[in-house]
Structures are given as structure tokens and as C-alpha cells.
Amino acid sequence: MSLLVVGSVALDSVETPFGIKEDVLGGSAAFFATAASFFTPVQMLAVVGEDFPQAHLDFLRSRSVDISGVSQEKGRTFRWKGRYGWQLNEAETLDTQLNVFQSFAPKLSELHRDAQYVMLGNIHPELQAQVVDQVKAPKLVAADTMNFWINGSRAELIKTLARVNLLFVNDTEARQLSGEHNILRAARAILAMGPERLVIKRGEYGALLVEKDQVFACPAMPLADVFDPTGAGDTFAGGFMAMLATAKQVDSDVLRRAMVMGSVMASFAVEKFSLERLKEISRADLHARFSEFKRLTHFDDLPMLDA
């Protein structure tokens, strides 16, 4: 099934306690597409500048990513610079240069308008809505967002949410968006805004999938070495959406497996800078770690006791 992602492609400069990398491939669409490409072809809609290295475009093409929707515009590529402390939970943004991304207006080709699974990366909610306008008959539209839009473009975001089937947020964003501290109440308040499903990412604590009548909790794989969390959420979404796009239908079982594959993908992504780790691994590695998640979470039924 066709999977379309709209989002940023960036050149990231990242500082962690383990080192510094400058101008490496980043951006929500790049992380997402690379992760999803293990399982399904991906169509990418994004913008880069004149300075964007050809090698990165070649890499995406080598992953069967359709980059016909990635336009190269006059000016510099979107740049993000951030730093992580030992806690590795949240990045401190040191610098953001929107550059060509500032005037990004997603325009879908005829082919892309047929997309069945759509991922609206973390961009202005009005742009997200414009993408939904252009897609003809999607089976599922998912969106990501962030505190910047929740606080600064709340009305537009609420409008977009009404047109979205699934939302990815982290726990802080869920609380900000809903005004509820309790995470389950926060989730239910967000479901009432439109999405039928909500994924709440909790960093090292894992992720929750909340539907109207059930909750699924997937822990994160405890890792002794977390190197660079940049892109963990986007690779999660990429693994997740690839599972949906390759399934016969989207039901609760598929969504649960998608949560685990998202967690698998993120657990690899954080092991090295940028997309370095994802470039090294194979689908067999993903399957092996999926099995590790089984061992991490599996428990037997209680033996019969007199109740």
C-alpha cells in the first residue's frame, strides 16, 4: 500500500555527551522514510536547499524512497542545532534556521494524491490540513505535532486534528494539548478532538496506544548505550506506519505490532548519530529485536488458584 510522508528534511548539528556531529542528515521526513523503507516503498514530500548534498538524495533513492516530491529550492536547507545532556530525554535547541523550509507549501502530484497511508510530519497544522485536502481517499491519516504548534497555533491544530485518524505526541505534549495531567484523561480528551487513535511516546519509558475502548503499553528496550535520541520519535512513526501500510487491514492486532516495530526502530536509531545505525541494519535485525521485545514483555497466565 502506498505510504506518503510530508515533513522536514534537515541538516542537523547535534551535541551529546558522546560527541558532536555537524550537518548530518536529519528532519522528520528523512528519519521516517528511512525507517519505513525497511518494509515498504515511501513517497516523500519535502524541500531542501541548493546546499543539500547529492549523497543524501542518492541514499534515499537507494532505499526505494520516491523523492520526486522533494523539491530543491534556491537557498539553504533547513538547519537544526541541538544539545543533549546526560539525561538524553529532551534536546536543548541551540539554533533553528528554517531557510527554504519557511516557504514550504506541500503540493501533491497526481500519483501522491492516491496515497492510502499518509504521515503528516511535524509541520504547521495548516500545511498538514492542505495535504489532507489534496489526498483523494486515504485509508489512514496520521499526524505528529509539537509544543510550538500546540501553544502557538492551537486553533489551526484543533481543526487539523478533526481530520486525522491517528496522532503521535509525547507525554508532555499530550498534557499541554489536553490540559489534563493524568495521562489517561489527557488521552481521552485528545480522542474527543477527532483522532480515533493516539500514540503517546514516553521516551525511555516506552509508548502507549490509546483507543476508545483499550490501551496498549509497549516499554522501551532498556539499552546500556543511548548515543543520540534525535529522530527516535520519527523512526518510531516510520516503523509504525510501515506495519500498517503492509497489513491487509488496520485492526487492533496490527496496531499493537506496529507499536512494537516502532519501538524496535527507535531502539536502533538512538544507538548512533543521525541515521548511521539504521544504515547498518537489515530487516533480519529488526525481526530479531522484535523477538527481544517479546521476551522483554511476555508473561504466562496465572496458574489456577481458588478465587
Next chain:
Amino acid sequence: MSLLVVGSVALDSVETPFGIKEDVLGGSAAFFATAASFFTPVQMLAVVGEDFPQAHLDFLRSRSVDISGVSQEKGRTFRWKGRYGWQLNEAETLDTQLNVFQSFAPKLSELHRDAQYVMLGNIHPELQAQVVDQVKAPKLVAADTMNFWINGSRAELIKTLARVNLLFVNDTEARQLSGEHNILRAARAILAMGPERLVIKRGEYGALLVEKDQVFACPAMPLADVFDPTGAGDTFAGGFMAMLATAKQVDSDVLRRAMVMGSVMASFAVEKFSLERLKEISRADLHARFSEFKRLTHFDDLPMLDA
């Protein structure tokens, strides 16, 4: 199998955003024993003052708790006063009056020295060691501890840990004890101090069981109403240890089920003040919520894909 708990019995005064309760039954041994008593008889070693209500002793006796080791001493009962904010994660201690607990020196009867499963509640590590000295041939000794002992009685704690098979700590304590921020590295450093197994409690995020060669992650049940977290950790330990004490042998499968039953027990405990909720429920309720944990965490294997 005989299960002995040594710890505090207290009169708690608790303030949460949902109300205030004064002088209610609390203390690590009281929470632990009540939780464990759903599945197995418990022997309790503790001290209370002259002011301790007979009704609480009657209650414990009604749960088949052997309180022959609970001595009533001249003076007042241990009192703890605490407050929780909306986050409900950590209590702010407003007042601690050790009272008769100050001179607590656990002395085991001949019967109690035969105990096979021993829970060393959160008391001075030297007192914990004295209990281990007195037990003849325990199958498994578990201990709880806290930042107060980690920082203030580190040498004694390290000595006690070398004699303990399983340790319960929360994530902050694990980091303090080990000096490692990464939770897996922290766990491994603590295992190197003696215990073969470590349970790391993470509040609303669940708990981890770390053994030498495997990790098990159990999420907490997302609850829309968390009323009073006091005693959550002790009821967790009570449900956990009861599963071990009633199993034919302690293996990895039993430990995993114990983690879930601990989580089940804690999920009930926080729904009302003190032991109120645990007093209402039956073993059937525990089994039903155990099944809910299955639904919360279960996922199927991946369908076959070409690797």
C-alpha cells in the same frame, strides 16, 4: 511456604489533591502483609505504641497475618505525615515521628526463624542484617531501601546487600545507589553488589525486573483516578513476594508473574486512601486485573515476511 515481613507499622496522615486523612493505618509491613495475605499467610515483625488502635490489629488478624511478632511498646506509634501534589509521583514528607520505632530491634521467635521467604522492609540496613542473621535457611531474602539509607548508611547497606537475593528500589534510588544515570547500567552495578535480582519501580511507568541475563518490563496500568500513592511500593512487594512464596520454585516465569501481580496490587492500592481499596477487593478482582494486564501488554508475533 512461610513468608515473613519485617518493617514499619505506622499511623499515616496523608494529604492529596483529593482529600486529607489523619492517623490511618500505614507503614511498609502493614501494606505488604495486607497485599500478600490475599494469597498466603504472612508473619509480621514490627512494633506499635500504646496508642495503636486494637481495630487495626484485629484487621490484620482477620487477614491471617501472624502478628505474634508485633510488639506493643510503651510510647506512641510511628507516625508519618506527607503531602502529594497533582503529579502524585513523590510525597513531600511533612513530619516523621519515629516514636517506638526508634528503638525497634527485630527479635525473631523460633517459628519465625524458620521462614522461607523473607521481606526486609525499608528499615536501617543494620537491622535488616540482624534479621538475616536470625533466619535459619531462607529460600529467598528480599529487601527494600530508600535514599535516606543510601546516602546516610551506605557502608551498612552495601554489607546487607551482599546477603540479599532480591532488592526493590525506585529508579531514583537505583541511580543514587549505583552512581550510574543509565538505568540498565545502574541495575547491573547493583547486581554486582550481591542481589541476583533487582526490581526497579518507576511509578506510573511501571517496573523492571533485571536479572543477570534478562530484563522484564511491566507497565503500570493507566488509571484515570489515582487517589493516594502511599504504600504502592509496599503493596507491589506484597503481591510480588506472595507469588514467589506460593510457587513450587522461583524461576524466571514465576518472577515475571510476580511482577505483574505486584503491579496489579499497586494499581488497586492507589485507588483509595490507606488500605481502604485493598479491604474491598477479592482474589477474583486481582485475577481479573491480571487479565487486564495481559490485554494491556499482549502482542502477536510478526507475520512471516521475507527477511
